[in-house]
Amino acid sequence: MKQTTSLSHKLAQAACAAVLWLSAVVPAAAGPGRIVSVGGALTEIVYSLGGAERLVGVDSTSLMPAAAQALPQVGYMRTLSAEGLLSLRPDLLLSSAHAGPPAVLEQLRAAGVRIETLPEDYSAAGIAAKIGTIAALLDKPEQGRELAGQVQADFDRLAQWRAQQDEQPKVLFLMAVAHGAPLASGHGTAADAVLTLAGAANAAGELQGNKPISTEAMVAAAPDVILLTDVATNAIGGLEAFYRQPGIAQTPAGRQRKVLVVDTLALLGFGLHSGQALLELAKRLHGEPAVAADAGAGR
Numbered sequence: 001m002k003q004t005t006s007l008s009h010k011l012a013q014a015a016c017a018a019v020l021w022l023s024a025v026v027p028a029a030a031g032p033g034r035i036v037s038v039g040g041a042l043t044e045i046v047y048s049l050g051g052a053e054r055l056v057g058v059d060s061t062s063l064m065p066a067a068a069q070a071l072p073q074v075g076y077m078r079t080l081s082a083e084g085l086l087s088l089r090p091d092l093l094l095s096s097a098h099a100g101p102p103a104v105l106e107q108l109r110a111a112g113v114r115i116e117t118l119p120e121d122y123s124a125a126g127i128a129a130k131i132g133t134i135a136a137l138l139d140k141p142e143q144g145r146e147l148a149g150q151v152q153a154d155f156d157r158l159a160q161w162r163a164q165q166d167e168q169p170k171v172l173f174l175m176a177v178a179h180g181a182p183l184a185s186g187h188g189t190a191a192d193a194v195l196t197l198a199g200a201a202n203a204a205g206e207l208q209g210n211k212p213i214s215t216e217a218m219v220a221a222a223p224d225v226i227l228l229t230d231v232a233t234n235a236i237g238g239l240e241a242f243y244r245q246p247g248i249a250q251t252p253a254g255r256q257r258k259v260l261v262v263d264t265l266a267l268l269g270f271g272l273h274s275g276q277a278l279l280e281l282a283k284r285l286h287g288e289p290a291v292a293a294d295a296g297a298g299r
Helices: 002-025 040-048 066-070 082-086 102-110 124-137 141-162 190-197 215-221 230-236 239-243 264-268 274-285
Strands: 035-038 055-058 092-096 114-118 170-176 183-185 210-212 225-229 259-262
Touching (some): 040 055, 040 066, 040 092, 040 124, 082 102, 092 102, 092 124, 102 114, 124 141, 170 215, 170 230, 183 190, 190 264, 225 230, 230 259, 239 259, 259 274, 264 274
Parallel strands (some): 035 055, 035 092, 092 114
Antiparallel strands (some): 170 183, 183 210
């Protein structure tokens, strides 16, 4: 009996030793193994934190880094398909707050897909929150803190430059111009936050959200500068075609040909390079040459 007990005890000790050895040499999987990222800023953060090997799909706004464009595509963030997403067998959908439609997201939840929706907060703190959430999911807290610090440094440089400026140009931000009345960005939009951070006054600040603006209202707003997205510029056939639109020549911006084309995703995505993009925009709005991206642009 004692011999049997002794043998059992030795076997138990051996089993425990084997478990300890395996736990030492085979690291436990940290976080979700298969991620679909919907939102260009989110995808770039995943790459910057070293989580690219977990990505199995991205949306059409995920253009940076270039390697992301080689991954399976799930379409535009606002018009997702449950079938396409589920075919990638994701453990996690990392989602912009703009992703949808809601019915598709419910289908994914019902199928057992975890959905992590990151709220849109158009600020340095909002970007840091995105980084922190993704860093926690990837179990990379130190890298997350370092990356958030780099972003904050960019916004600090922007704030220092703005503090040296006395003037505040009046700027009209147009999201679209090809069909019907131009679509102007009013209060509560990403574009409105961009203008405030760049040290400009929103000429359409009385509007709430993105709303059509009439020719008469645009002329009355009298913007010093008009910002036009690259998407809108391409849709209308170029900048010269925009200058021929009704009412543009009657604005100070049109008369002085101060219409600037901006990169929609880089400026409105509020991601890793937003501080740099905002500083460049601020200098352009104040008539200074555009700044070259600093060494941090490679991150």
